[in-house]
Amino acid sequence: MKTLKAIRTERLGELRREYETRLREADEPDPRFTAEANRTRREAARREVQQEALEALAALEEEAEAAITRVRSISQQQSPLSASDALLAETRQARAWDRVRPMLEANRSVQDLVRGADLDTLQALRAELPAFLSARVQKPQGLDALGWTEPDTDRALRLVDQAMVPLLPSGPASWKQAGLDLAAMEPGLRLSLQGFREEVTTPGSGRGLENAIAVRLADQEAGEAAA
Structure with missing residues (x-):
């Protein structure tokens, strides 16, 4: 930087x-x-x-x-995980997403959800939010679709990334912070x-x-x- x-x-x-x-x-x-x-x-x-x-x-x-x-x-660097560790992390994130998704569906804000969230929840949000937010916005039909664009998820993802930085080991935290500084x-x-x-x-x-x-x-x- x-x-x-x-x-x-x-x-x-x-x-x-x-x-x-x-x-x-x-x-x-x-x-x-x-x-x-x-x-x-x-x-x-x-x-x-x-x-x-x-x-x-x-x-x-x-x-x-x-x-x-x-x-x-x-x-964009990632810490390498063994197959068993990757499977365990995926399972934890899936459970975290199952817990947090109903809150999003109840219109809880991302800013509210990341406050005090654990790393599994933040990683689940990081992985699932783009598709979830896009699905929540229905594309207009006909002439109303002119000029329509997909919802911007960058702000929500930055909130998640900022909350993740203090919870990550030093290496991944510095990589994540570099992305935030660049944005x-x-x-x-x-x-x-x-x-x-x-x-x-x-x-x-x-x-x-x-x-x-x-x-x-x-x-x-x-x-x-x-x-």
Whole structure:
């Protein structure tokens, strides 16, 4: 996560500041040239600055994607179990699901259920919640189905994962926490990179404030989901 945090909080800002500084320098007229010559010179210099900024941004995006892939791979690791241990765990989780499912059907919230739950119950929720929540939402028919999407289970699963972390051994706990940290950071990071790309490719579009608000909302939503 250190690489992603550095890209988000430091390196992207440094790239933006360097880009803005070089644009201002490119706009400075040279008193030795005519107005027309200065305009031609300025346009060429701005194109060069923009191209170099896009190349630096592409390298930053590539590094971010590689780091996201690494963190996601870490978060998906599983501790190996023997066949007998796996069967025992599956039996315990099935019993836990039998206990907790009626509570969900009675409209108890996931946030309520994970509070104080044991590891078997949390693992059962982690495995069964997506299918359960999808089955509870009936897909509209005909024209009402236009624009309909499957229910978003990510928030519910994050609540379960957060409750699992303190109950897991150190290794699996760190893997689970890596996934939670990534879920909190990735949306805002992607929007920040996209916003700077738009700033460079379409200067003067006036979308800077819009992009900043989108990043803020993504961070806020991730923070609320993590709360």
